Amino acid sequence: MRSIYHIAIALTFLLSACQDNMLKDSKPRSSQISIEIEPLSGEKWSVKIQSPEPVEALGFLRNTGSHRPEQWAFSNEDLDLKRRNNVDVIYSKSGKKIQSVEALVSPFRGPISKEYLLFGAFSNGAERVYMGQFRVHPTDLDGTFEPSERISEIQVTPGHFKTIFADGKWRDKRYTMTGTTDETDTYAVFGNVPVSEFSGGSLIVDPGLPDELRSKITDVMTLSAAYFNAKLGAADGPNRLTLISFMPDEQMQGTSIEGGVLSNQIHFHLTGSGWDKADGTLGLELAWVAAHEVAHVWNAFGAAKPDYFTIRPEDESSDIMDAQWLHEGGADMLTYKAVLKNDLATPEFLNQKTSGFYRQCGAALGRGPLNLAAKEGRFRDYYDCGFVIGLLTDLACRPDELDYIDIWKSMISSSQDGLYGQDLYLESLGQCSGGMKARDTINEMTLGLVEQPELFLQKAFAEQGVAVTIAADNIEFDPPI
């Protein structure tokens, strides 16, 4: 596999369960900036922005990237777009205030580092479009803005696609998306792609995906969702829509599976070559990624609250608080349990996974405290060591007939305010026989500098009664984990 590239997104809101259609279908509130998106052709999309009053400039607060100046053409030649302090700012070259903007946009389908796919083509010509790329705030010419200022409201029109799937329904005329902040956002699917339902969500799979893969993904998502539902209870949040687009590229070496989660959507983009031989490890890998994303439907529900995975959210000054291993490694640990329970992987594949996480975690600990991973641009470390922490949790609780999922549930139920993090996790771990030792290990991994990572991990497992033997191509755990 060439790359598995995962985008994790800190979420700051959930859509209101009570969606007010009266508001959506009426005119924008006067304080809102209205944005209208209409595809005119496959290569030209019309974007109209209207501010309720003249403003100095309008800024895109996320999705800044080289795609925007190249792809945006304004009908008013006095307008231009420049990058200022990491914000793309629309401004008047002659210094006038601006109130309305009309632009033609060419879909940008290239990857954007640590960001969303802005446009994702389905093989039948449909497009999923990330709405957040269009949201703007009033700013000054330097891109400075007041965070509490107006929220932009996005209207989508089907144009030549005839239909749009947005907010869980098909629309055949202009429709206003329900996103309520500029922090996170949703996709709309332009054009016709079949939608199917599974427990807790719906699924849109590219019609071009080979039947075998399509049914595999559907099975994995259905079985994993049912498993998490049974073990963790109903997911707290809106139904998730899963979007899977498939663009095979025989020029590309190997396959690529990109996956990501927004508050109410999961998405995958499958590309590369070799999909006709997608049995064996590739099929198992795809199943793993699908179950991982479904796990986030459950383990990210605290994501409705800002800073949910930090240790002490009130302490903004400390970078060491960034315990995202709970989120990513936790999702992988839930995945491990779901695929094991539902026979979705071979023992060899699971051993290969576990060995990989263990080995990579050793390397990660050599780079520094785990909780600095995001700050230091080594986000992958959260997956590897988060999974190892999950294994240690299982082992610490094994004598008490408890496991990782019990600790997760206990952590959530002990939260006073919906926030959870490392402190609560370690507190919950205290109920297990091996909990004290595991807590010391986790504190050292996350907050300390581990001198000899390989020995450190072997010792930590030995303390939980498991001998680890590291061989060239795999790792043996005795007794098996």
Ligand SMILES: [Zn+2]
């Ligand atoms: Zn994830």
